[in-house]
Amino acid sequence: MPFMEFLFDLPSSEMSILAGAALLAGLVRGFAGFGTALIYLPFAGAVLSPVAAITTLVLMDIVGPVPMLPRAARHVDKGDLVRLLGGAAIALPLGLSALFLLDPQHFRYLVSGISLIMLAGLVLGWRYAGVLPPAAVAATGSASGFLGGVAGIPGPPVIFVYMASPKPAPVIRANITFYLFGYDWMVLAMMGVAGRLDPGFFVTGLVLILPNMLGTVLGAALFVPGYERAYRLAAYGLILGAALTGLPFWNLRD
Numbered sequence: 730m731p732f733m734e735f736l737f738d739l740p741s742s743e744m745s746i747l748a749g750a751a752l753l754a755g756l757v758r759g760f761a762g763f764g765t766a767l768i769y770l771p772f773a774g775a776v777l778s779p780v781a782a783i784t785t786l787v788l789m790d791i792v793g794p795v796p797m798l799p800r801a802a803r804h805v806d807k808g809d810l811v812r813l814l815g816g817a818a819i820a821l822p823l824g825l826s827a828l829f830l831l832d833p834q835h836f837r838y839l840v841s842g843i844s845l846i847m848l849a850g851l852v853l854g855w856r857y858a859g860v861l862p863p864a865a866v867a868a869t870g871s872a873s874g875f876l877g878g879v880a881g882i883p884g885p886p887v888i889f890v891y892m893a894s895p896k897p898a899p900v901i902r903a904n905i906t907f908y909l910f911g912y913d914w915m916v917l918a919m920m921g922v923a924g925r926l927d928p929g930f931f932v933t934g935l936v937l938i939l940p941n942m943l944g945t946v947l948g949a950a951l952f953v954p955g956y957e958r959a960y961r962l963a964a965y966g967l968i969l970g971a972a973l974t975g976l977p978f979w980n981l982r983d
Contacts, residue, residue: 739933743776747933751789752940753967758794759948761964762902763909765790765941766882767847768967770840771975779828779836780920781930783881787916788934789941794910796946801903806896809866810904813887814911816870817877821915824878825923831879837977839880844972847885848965861890874912883912898957 739747750772757764766786773782831839861869869886877883887908891901920926952960 739776744933746772746776747785747937748940750971751937752944753971755941755944755946756948756951757944757964757967759797759945759950760952760960761948763884763888763905764964764968765909766877766884767844768971770881771837771844771971774833774837774840774975777930778833779831779881780925781927781933782836783828783916784920784926784930785934785937786881787913787920788931789937790909791913791917792938792942794906794945796942797906797949798910801899801906804897804899804903805907806900806904808863810907810911812863812866813870813873813904813908814915816867816872817874817883817908817912818915820871820874821878821912822919824875824880825916825919825925827879828881829923829925834977836880837975840882841972841975843876843880843882843885844968844975847882847888848968848972850885850889851961852965861894866890870908873908874915877912877916883909 750769754765754768757768769786769789770782773785777785828836869890872886873883876885884905887905891905894901896904917926
């Protein structure tokens with residue numbers, strides 16, 4: 730058995746798909762501030778089980794955003810961040826319980842479907858207008874936690890709310906970055922308690938940190954203030970391509 734297959738319990742071709750998806754996901758997150766799951770999961774769901782796909786995503790994503798954190802920390806709205814994470818902690822176990830029962834084919838449809846719906850919302854300008862009271866911020870975190878648990882995509886509720894927020898752009902970007910970082914740690918802890926952290930895919934996720942972090946660093950280096958629209962369009966195109974590729978009509982294992 731080749732070394733790569735022995736170490737990761739995956740054929741080298743499938744490991745290459747995951748590494749490429751991790752690099753691309755990091756790149757998009759580096760210049761757009763979001764999109765890791767939307768890029769990575771459609772590819773990962775095509776070659777891994779739902780639990781393994783989310784496990785590798787969470788593990789690689791824990792370290793990938795670290796280069797962005799020092800700059801973002803100066804702009805975080807701590808009150809909103811605590812409420813978002815508190816709401817997510819309540820609903821995340823329910824989402825994970827649903828994930829553990831989900832068929833792999835249905836998972837692929839769910840991930841690609843959510844990605845396409847979110848992309849449509851971003852392009853069409855779906856937004857929540859107005860200032861959210863504290864309870865509504867916590868509810869947004871709960872919706873994000875459930876969606877993240879069942880499909881590994883916690884971003885849509887938080888992003889749609891914050892994109893129309895009156896808060897300054899650096900604050901929005903910082904809160905989304907730190908929220909997703911905290912969410913990853915919660916998922917990892919809850920999966921560990923549930924006994925769902927497979928050692929082989931745990932190692933795979935850790936190895937994917939390298940291409941994901943490289944992509945994040947490159948994406949952050951490419952980001953130039955004043956060209957946000959161009960970065961958004963690039964991110965939208967990559968998310969669309971990943972979502973369509975992740976549909977069960979395609980067999981990436983061949």
